[in-house]
Amino acid sequence: MTLAFDNELDDHLPQIRARRFERIQSRSRPRAGNLLTPRQQTSLKSISTIMEYRRSSEHVFTEGDEAHFVYAVASGMVRVSRCSEAGRRQILIFMMPGDVFGFPDEGYYANSAKAVCDTALYRVPWSQFSELMRHEPDMQMSLFTRVAFDLRQAQKRIMVLGLQNVSQRLATFILDLMTHADFYDAQKRKLALPLSRFDLAEYLGTTPETVARVMAKLEKDNLIQRISPRLLEIRNEAGLERSLGGRRRALN
Amino acid sequence: MTLAFDNELDDHLPQIRARRFERIQSRSRPRAGNLLTPRQQTSLKSISTIMEYRRSSEHVFTEGDEAHFVYAVASGMVRVSRCSEAGRRQILIFMMPGDVFGFPDEGYYANSAKAVCDTALYRVPWSQFSELMRHEPDMQMSLFTRVAFDLRQAQKRIMVLGLQNVSQRLATFILDLMTHADFYDAQKRKLALPLSRFDLAEYLGTTPETVARVMAKLEKDNLIQRISPRLLEIRNEAGLERSLGGRRRALN
DNA sequence: CGTGTGATTGAAATGCTTCAATTATCGTGG
DNA sequence: CCACGATAATTGAAGCATTTCAATCACACG
Numbered sequence: 049m050t051l052a053f054d055n056e057l058d059d060h061l062p063q064i065r066a067r068r069f070e071r072i073q074s075r076s077r078p079r080a081g082n083l084l085t086p087r088q089q090t091s092l093k094s095i096s097t098i099m100e101y102r103r104s105s106e107h108v109f110t111e112g113d114e115a116h117f118v119y120a121v122a123s124g125m126v127r128v129s130r131c132s133e134a135g136r137r138q139i140l141i142f143m144m145p146g147d148v149f150g151f152p153d154e155g156y157y158a159n160s161a162k163a164v165c166d167t168a169l170y171r172v173p174w175s176q177f178s179e180l181m182r183h184e185p186d187m188q189m190s191l192f193t194r195v196a197f198d199l200r201q202a203q204k205r206i207m208v209l210g211l212q213n214v215s216q217r218l219a220t221f222i223l224d225l226m227t228h229a230d231f232y233d234a235q236k237r238k239l240a241l242p243l244s245r246f247d248l249a250e251y252l253g254t255t256p257e258t259v260a261r262v263m264a265k266l267e268k269d270n271l272i273q274r275i276s277p278r279l280l281e282i283r284n285e286a287g288l289e290r291s292l293g294g295r296r297r298a299l300n
Numbered sequence: 301m302t303l304a305f306d307n308e309l310d311d312h313l314p315q316i317r318a319r320r321f322e323r324i325q326s327r328s329r330p331r332a333g334n335l336l337t338p339r340q341q342t343s344l345k346s347i348s349t350i351m352e353y354r355r356s357s358e359h360v361f362t363e364g365d366e367a368h369f370v371y372a373v374a375s376g377m378v379r380v381s382r383c384s385e386a387g388r389r390q391i392l393i394f395m396m397p398g399d400v401f402g403f404p405d406e407g408y409y410a411n412s413a414k415a416v417c418d419t420a421l422y423r424v425p426w427s428q429f430s431e432l433m434r435h436e437p438d439m440q441m442s443l444f445t446r447v448a449f450d451l452r453q454a455q456k457r458i459m460v461l462g463l464q465n466v467s468q469r470l471a472t473f474i475l476d477l478m479t480h481a482d483f484y485d486a487q488k489r490k491l492a493l494p495l496s497r498f499d500l501a502e503y504l505g506t507t508p509e510t511v512a513r514v515m516a517k518l519e520k521d522n523l524i525q526r527i528s529p530r531l532l533e534i535r536n537e538a539g540l541e542r543s544l545g546g547r548r549r550a551l552n
Numbered sequence: 553c554g555t556g557t558g559a560t561t562g563a564a565a566t567g568c569t570t571c572a573a574t575t576a577t578c579g580t581g582g
Numbered sequence: 583c584c585a586c587g588a589t590a591a592t593t594g595a596a597g598c599a600t601t602t603c604a605a606t607c608a609c610a611c612g
Contacts, residue, residue, distance in 0.1 A: 132459060132545070134544075134546055138462040191444075192443075192444050192447070195444070195451060202454035202455055203392050205454075206454060206457050207382060209461035210505030213567070244590070245590070246590080254569085255569060256592095257570080257571095257591090257592080258569070260592050261568090261593080277576085277590070277592095292386075293386035296600085296602095465599070467599095496559090506600075507601065507602080509559090509561085509600090512559060513600090529559060529560090548569070549598055
């Protein structure tokens with residue numbers, strides 16, 4: 049009997065899980081963009097400029113730059129990343145339509161942002177944004193809520209990277225993207241991947257080769273089908289969900 | 301010539317790195333606890349209760365519980381964790397002396413908190429805390445700053461889990477802990493690990509066995525020496541720093 | 553002293569990375 | 583529209599990293 053390491057038993061897992069899945073993990077979470085009232089959205093749009101970016105465009109901003117603008121995604125997708133000392137890049141989060149990003153950290157951007165596909169952004173000068181906050185306390189609360197939301201997102205990412213193997217991480221990403229009508233056609237079960245395998249790898253904490261192999265594995269298991277590199281057909285959503293749990297290494 | 305995947309070149313890495321390391325990654329970052337003014341700290345302490353926890357104690361709180369209190373670490377160390385659907389636990393962050401944690405997420409705790417060793421906490425009722433914020437706008441700002449700080453910490457964790465192998469993750473943790481005078485005696489170069497290999501594994505996203513092996517490897521490389529399972533001697537700090545970079549798999 | 557727990561070590565198997573080569577896809581110009 | 587070149591994506595093969603199951607060792611505590 050190996051009871052060593054059974055430090056596990058000191059928790060009350062079942063109850064926790066039940067409650068947690070009601071509230072925290074539910075996939076149909078509200079996007080943070082929805083946290084702004086219609087009036088706030090109008091105020092913001094009135095002082096915003098629409099900016100167009102293509103995949104080949106320069107960065108929207110780069111870590112270390114002075115932060116003069118805040119952005120909201122109108123369409124497309126933005127990758128927010130940071131580089132390690134060794135010069136390797138990790139994508140921290142993808143910003144989807146409705147998401148707001150680019151808040152200054154002591155006056156500077158902490159991360160880099162770049163469009164992963166053709167993308168339109170609303171750009172708001174930070175000076176005007178903070179002015180707006182001074183007049184509308186609700187707006188200040190919205191900023192706080194947004195940062196709190198980002199924190200929860202980041203914690204979810206830590207869970208994924210800490211507990212799941214690459215196959216499960218990809219499944220998680222696919223299921224995540226499926227909650228966005230911008231990318232998933234629920235009728236036809238077609239999911240558009242607006243990013244390269246390279247970006248995907250940097251998000252999942254792996255290499256493009258492994259992404260390709262794992263993609264092939266999900267296809268072999270008949271969970272998805274690759275129509276083209278950037279277009280998937282979802283064959284078995286429940287199967288994808290089921291693949292998330294379990295251990296990091298299969299039993300045989 | 302394989303130029304495929306050389307999407308790398310689209311960045312301005314050197315400059316980024318230089319600037320980043322001045323500000324963002326600097327190890328001597330201020331702990332968030334220092335963000336409270338002395339007066340705020342006094343206000344808080346006047347409405348706080350000191351709570352003592354031992355390693356064998358119940359959780360301080362559990363994910364999904366109604367959130368009635370916020371906590372600050374007086375001494376010891378608290379692990380903040382969350383359980384996956386499969387029931388596996390990931391430690392998101394360790395709270396050190398001076399850190400504040402347990403902010404409600406829509407009235408509930410999003411994570412679980414438990415002492416990893418004998419620990420003393422200041423406990424403040426959330427109702428009084430929010431009352432205090434109503435009177436002292438600075439306090440509100442401090443809360444925001446704290447959440448923003450937690451976000452940056454979480455993002456740093458994503459970098460570690462996404463880019464580093466287990467050996468590098470452990471080195472990162474050791475270097476991190478060394479910045480805390482509570483745990484590191486810089487004179488004698490002795491670092492106290494106030495937690496079990498099990499907790500360490502759940503933090504690093506691996507298993508206790510691998511932690512033990514990696515610990516042995518750092519010792520073989522003469523970077524550290526194990527005095528006892530919970531007490532290390534730091535033999536080569538610069539070597540630890542150097543081990544962080546590089547690829548995930550050694551070149552030969 | 554046992555006993556139980558935490559920590560380490562062993563051995564086998566699998567996952568992942570790496571380097572290399574091949575195939576597919578996309579954009580562009582003829 | 584097709585051909586072409588460049589880039590993206592996939593596949594192969596070898597080797598290292600990590601997990602897993604199992605066994606052993608160390609140590610604190612009754």
